[in-house]
Amino acid sequence: MLSYLARRILLSVAVVLTVIAALFAMMHAIPGDAVRTALGPRASEAMVEAYRVKMGLDQPVLVQIWRFFSTILQGDLGSDAISGVPVARIILAQLPDTLYLVAGAMVVAVVPGIWLGVMSATHRGSLFDRVTSVLSVSVMAVPSFVIAIYLLLIFAIHLSWFPAIGAGEGFADRLHRLVLPSVALGLAWIGYIARILRASMLEVMGENHIRTARAFGLSERRIMFDYVLRIALLPTITVLGMGIGQMLSGAVFAEIVFGRPGIGKLVYDSIAARNYPIVVGTLLVTTGFFVLVNLIADLLIAFLDPRVRNVVSR
Amino acid sequence: MTVKEMTGVSRRGFIASSLALGAAGLALRGHPALAQVSTEGGRLRARLYADISNLDPAFWTSGSDALVMECIFAFAMQFETGTSEFNALPLALKALNVIDDTHIGFELNEGILYSGEYGEMTAEDAKFSWERIADPAVQSPYAADWAQLDHVEVTGRYSGTIVLKSPFAPLFTTTLPATSGIILPKAAIEAAGGQFSTEPPVTSGPYRIREWQPRTRVVLEKNPDFKLFDVVFDELVLIPIEDPKTAELGFEAGDLDHAQTSISSIPRFAAAAPNGGRFDEFTALNYYWLGMNEANADLTDQKVRRAIQHGIARDAVVEAAYLGAASPAAGIIAPGLAGHRAENTYNYDPDLARSLLAEAGVPDLNVTLSIQQTAEDLAAAQIIQALLADIGVTVQIDQYESGSFWSLGIEADGDQWKSLQLFLFSFTMQPDPSWATAWFTSEQVGVWNWQRFSNEEFDRLNQEASTELDTEKRGAMYIRMQELMEESGDFVFLTFEPIGTLTAAGVMPAMRPDGWPILSRFTKA
Numbered sequence: 137m138l139s140y141l142a143r144r145i146l147l148s149v150a151v152v153l154t155v156i157a158a159l160f161a162m163m164h165a166i167p168g169d170a171v172r173t174a175l176g177p178r179a180s181e182a183m184v185e186a187y188r189v190k191m192g193l194d195q196p197v198l199v200q201i202w203r204f205f206s207t208i209l210q211g212d213l214g215s216d217a218i219s220g221v222p223v224a225r226i227i228l229a230q231l232p233d234t235l236y237l238v239a240g241a242m243v244v245a246v247v248p249g250i251w252l253g254v255m256s257a258t259h260r261g262s263l264f265d266r267v268t269s270v271l272s273v274s275v276m277a278v279p280s281f282v283i284a285i286y287l288l289l290i291f292a293i294h295l296s297w298f299p300a301i302g303a304g305e306g307f308a309d310r311l312h313r314l315v316l317p318s319v320a321l322g323l324a325w326i327g328y329i330a331r332i333l334r335a336s337m338l339e340v341m342g343e344n345h346i347r348t349a350r351a352f353g354l355s356e357r358r359i360m361f362d363y364v365l366r367i368a369l370l371p372t373i374t375v376l377g378m379g380i381g382q383m384l385s386g387a388v389f390a391e392i393v394f395g396r397p398g399i400g401k402l403v404y405d406s407i408a409a410r411n412y413p414i415v416v417g418t419l420l421v422t423t424g425f426f427v428l429v430n431l432i433a434d435l436l437i438a439f440l441d442p443r444v445r446n447v448v449s450r
Numbered sequence: 451m452t453v454k455e456m457t458g459v460s461r462r463g464f465i466a467s468s469l470a471l472g473a474a475g476l477a478l479r480g481h482p483a484l485a486q487v488s489t490e491g492g493r494l495r496a497r498l499y500a501d502i503s504n505l506d507p508a509f510w511t512s513g514s515d516a517l518v519m520e521c522i523f524a525f526a527m528q529f530e531t532g533t534s535e536f537n538a539l540p541l542a543l544k545a546l547n548v549i550d551d552t553h554i555g556f557e558l559n560e561g562i563l564y565s566g567e568y569g570e571m572t573a574e575d576a577k578f579s580w581e582r583i584a585d586p587a588v589q590s591p592y593a594a595d596w597a598q599l600d601h602v603e604v605t606g607r608y609s610g611t612i613v614l615k616s617p618f619a620p621l622f623t624t625t626l627p628a629t630s631g632i633i634l635p636k637a638a639i640e641a642a643g644g645q646f647s648t649e650p651p652v653t654s655g656p657y658r659i660r661e662w663q664p665r666t667r668v669v670l671e672k673n674p675d676f677k678l679f680d681v682v683f684d685e686l687v688l689i690p691i692e693d694p695k696t697a698e699l700g701f702e703a704g705d706l707d708h709a710q711t712s713i714s715s716i717p718r719f720a721a722a723a724p725n726g727g728r729f730d731e732f733t734a735l736n737y738y739w740l741g742m743n744e745a746n747a748d749l750t751d752q753k754v755r756r757a758i759q760h761g762i763a764r765d766a767v768v769e770a771a772y773l774g775a776a777s778p779a780a781g782i783i784a785p786g787l788a789g790h791r792a793e794n795t796y797n798y799d800p801d802l803a804r805s806l807l808a809e810a811g812v813p814d815l816n817v818t819l820s821i822q823q824t825a826e827d828l829a830a831a832q833i834i835q836a837l838l839a840d841i842g843v844t845v846q847i848d849q850y851e852s853g854s855f856w857s858l859g860i861e862a863d864g865d866q867w868k869s870l871q872l873f874l875f876s877f878t879m880q881p882d883p884s885w886a887t888a889w890f891t892s893e894q895v896g897v898w899n900w901q902r903f904s905n906e907e908f909d910r911l912n913q914e915a916s917t918e919l920d921t922e923k924r925g926a927m928y929i930r931m932q933e934l935m936e937e938s939g940d941f942v943f944l945t946f947e948p949i950g951t952l953t954a955a956g957v958m959p960a961m962r963p964d965g966w967p968i969l970s971r972f973t974k975a
Contacts, residue, residue: 169857175511179591181862181897186589218511219503219647221664229664292703300703301696302689303666395689395696397666405500405692408853 170410213417223417234398240318245325253333272327284320301395336368377433497709508590526631531960538627573610577602595630623882656970716775732965740942755939757806771830781932789883789928859900901940
């Protein structure tokens with residue numbers, strides 16, 4: 137288990153480094169000048185050049201990448217090209233809002249998703265199963281930004297049940313403002329999780345050890361929760377690990393539509409402004425987070441499934 | 451050995467603990483800075499177009515910066531609100547006295563207090579602040595605002611004389627009434643290391659910063675020491691919302707008291723403002739035009755460019771792009787400013803356009819039209835495409851995201867300027883005509899003059915107009931400059947962009963003629 141953990145961590149670090157190096161190079165390949173954006177149209181050529189040197193943007197991309205990684209190893213993500221504020225401070229100020237949005241979306245997706253998946257599997261072929269199946273595909277097919285706009289129009293403007301924009305102040309207000317963006321971001325995943333779990337449960341329910349459990353006279357409830365669901369949840373955990381990454385990237389639309397702060401909007405605006413230090417810093421953090429979540433998901437699977445653990449141990 | 455034996459944690463225990471920790475984390479979230487604010491005395495919530503990025507008068511970068519600076523610093527002069535003409539009135543300045551064309555006496559109001567230990571605003575501070583922006587060593591992008599400044603003479607604790615190298619008309623229209631006229635104490639700037647960004651070492655305006663949550667909100671609280679005018683709202687909550695549609699939804703849901711709307715929503719809100727609020731419409735200073743790169747091989751012949759001019763019905767383009775909320779413009783200087791041009795020197799004439807193309811020997815011309823990814827640009831481009839097809843010009847529309855678009859004509863960014871042909875452009879400006887014409891001089895070719903328009907008479911007039919103090923003569927110069935631009939065939943002037951604003955019931959907005967809000971002067975209706 138420990139060697140498995142060590143190998144996964146090393147692989148994760150390699151993934152983060154590769155992704156950042158590739159993104160760093162891609163950022164410099166797209167047209168647009170960070171210095172002119174920072175200084176505005178009234179800056180003279182001399183000022184533009186002096187600023188370029190100050191930011192190290194006059195150096196070849198490889199040198200810039202080397203400098204970037206060198207400073208990261210010293211725990212420094214650099215400074216915002218425009219305001220001069222440390223990038224780490226900017227990201228740390230935005231990260232909690234995005235993480236809570238993703239967490240909210242996960243709650244929206246997982247709780248009903250698992251319930252619907254279990255109910256559909258245990259009532260296979262019933263009207264409930266068919267309706268759930270149709271609805272699952274339907275919500276998966278509707279783009280999240282469309283859901284977001286309708287949620288705003290119905291629940292914020294017409295019914296006035298929820299605020300439309302902003303992250304809020306204080307716990308209750310924050311939670312209140314988290315509801316609509318979380319639903320918009322998580323709704324499509326309800327159907328996804330329900331479908332995967334249903335298929336996975338039906339597969340497990342047909343296996344020999346389940347028939348054996350029934351032959352031993354165990355209750356259906358116990359069979360479902362202790363034998364079927366335990367194994368059937370494993371693919372769902374893998375999907376959720378990937379899903380968190382997709383939600384992180386999908387958070388940008390929710391942050392724009394709902395006027396919320398967050399790293400999605402931060403990186404979107406920073407790309408438009410060619411604010412390289414923030415783009416690269418933010419991508420480093422989000423890539424690291426995504427890799428970490430998937431590492432945890434893999435470990436969790438190994439933890440929950442003795443077969444995986446045994447294979448790893450061997 | 452099992453995991454439970456290794457860790458002492460069972461699967462069920464692990465899951466239960468995780469859920470409990472997650473819930474606790476959510477409950478404990480809440481930084482002290484986000485504590486509920488008092489609404490006593492009034493709180494105004496307004497949209498900020500973007501987050502603040504630099505509040506130093508010598509280095510600010512965006513309109514949002516300027517909006518906040520107008521709240522936290524006592525400007526030397528400030529534009530009157532609720533009028534149709536720009537009229538700058540003294541604020542920190544008590545009086546201005548034009549001694550002669552190059553000597554302007556000034557007197558400050560007494561008792562303007564800085565925050566912290568920096569005491570009272572004095573003429574020495576004015577000298578330091580204005581000379582600082584002009585100083586080449588500081589490398590301020592706004593040095594041109596004080597381009598003609600020789601020095602400032604201090605004649606008393608509150609009085610002095612601005613000594614210019616030559617007359618400078620924008621001094622009274624955009625330098626002193628805007629950010630370059632802000633007066634700050636030398637000690638505070640030196641203590642901040644010579645410059646600052648988002649954390650001003652000192653303030654002097656009607657409000658001071660109570661909280662800045664990056665990209666979330668800026669909360670300003672009333673400055674009790676400010677006495678230059680009555681401030682009504684105790685607190686301003688400024689929320690950065692880039693997307694105007696989001697701001698509209700926020701206003702309709704009651705989350706905002708004031709917001710600029712999207713252009714496409716102007717007709718809807720003009721018909722009925724939501725929630726019993728008010729809708730106001732303004733003509734911005736922003737000018738919008740179609741440019742043609744005369745250095746491109748397909749467009750070097752002036753007849754071709756003039757044919758394109760004659761082939762575009764500007765009213766149809768403006769109608770499509772701004773949904774009836776804007777009128778065609780005859781130039782780049784907005785109504786209400788010296789040099790505003792009421793009429794063009796040519797009309798939409800597709801027959802003439804076709805004959806010009808035939809004369810030029812290019813009956814089948816293919817060109818690209820570069821635009822940004824906005825609904826207005828796309829609508830305008832599609833109408834231009836249809837109109838030019840009628841005269842035998844095939845237009846391919848190329849859309850760019852803003853960062854890429856803004857480098858298309860800049861020589862320093864590569865060779866793409868050579869293939870640039872037609873483009874839709876919009877520039878913002880301050881209320882002085884010099885701001886409109888500054889970008890089209892020969893010096894700006896390859897920088898912001900993407901048309902590569904170069905005309906000696908234009909360059910000379912641009913120089914002379916900035917030193918001409920007679921408004922009438924100055925206006926005539928700017929009108930002539932716009933004629934030269936049009937005659938070159940490089941420009942199709944389209945419009946001045948419309949601005950729509952929503953204000954909640956119970957709030958009386960204070961707006962400049964161009965729709966710029968002076969938030970510190972908002973009152974209760």
